[in-house]
Amino acid sequence: MVEIIAHRGASAVCPENTMVAFDRALQLGATGIETDVQMSSDGRLVLIHDETLNRTAGAEGWVKNAAYEHLRSLDAGYWFDEQFAGERIPSLEELLDLIRGKNTLLNLELKNGIVGYRGMEEKVVHAVREWGLEEQVIISSFNHASLVKCKRLAPEIRTALLYMEKLYRPYDYAAKLEASALHPYKWAVTREEVAAALAHGITVHPFTVNDPAEIRAMMDMGVQAIITDVPDVMAALMGTYAPTQ
Template structure:
């Protein structure tokens, strides 16, 4: 069980505010071997880690991420709504996360948030930063926008890509091959043991999301998935340690 990637979904996002440096650091403390995060572009073209295209749910700001400069976004509180103990947390840059993990073996799953807003140049900017940190071997780029993943493969064949999808995609490993993707980032209900075996035959791996129930983690591990994306990396770490 040692090769299963324990992806912390937006960091350790149940005990820290999601997609903050506090959440990423806590995830590593809890035994995460991978970190999943979301990237968007600021008004002045900077790569920031935030899930929603708008600011209201998570931060002290309002409006669209794309309409604010990095300086404006860095002035917002990204932790106080979660818990007053995290009042000083800020929206991080992609560089801050890459800097945190560059000297570890942590895998980083970067989800391109370009379904609602088609951020021009997002793919190239992400690839440039990943290469600048010499982390091409340790990054998986995922997106629900599969046109974007095709572009990523053209720009950086050496960086793995993962197709995000919900349920009911027929033989997704065959489809993934057509866009040269490397991994299936499926909603966990769309992962059955026979699917995992079909994918393995094609050299494709499953990293289902977002799996928080221990019994569901066990089901997926028994099915043979290669990684699990979870809000509770400590639960998965304990499960994997027990199976060694």
């Protein structure tokens, strides 16, 4: 079965990276949730994609410069639709609480490529262990050095390399970094590399795949998971899906 990982929750129909988006994703058939982790100025782990607050929280400034209580006071839903007014920027702990006890995969993307959040890896690992979710979590990042650090801190937690462009033998690179999975942009995926990765014990989970024809193409290539904004569309396809030969 191909895992359906909801990108920032059900972000096509709800404001991204909010609890309503995460809840809705599970209702729409997602078997996993992807979200973005950053840190407040006072060291709390929060779930928001952009390094700045302008687009999704209606405020000026950087996430890294805002205290947790200030971040929680912002409206993270109204920008998407007024029916979601009052949605808050969640803490990581809120999402961990949502999925605990469920058979749900959780992809935590560390947003530490532009902002170097000191201590983020330790805090994320501690939270995952505290909630007993080591087997359900995959930590991903475009910052591959950060993933190596996570693996050294917690060998039992899976890591995944995010990348945009095609890499040469990416499965070899993943193995060198002790990563469990590749998270390539959809255009960087080929059938041959998916097969080769799997032969090396590395799974492939492309992002962000929303078009039904592209979802089918990725499944035909043999990927193990797809990160999508439209989990309901993918779930519907899975109901009638038959791989091509």
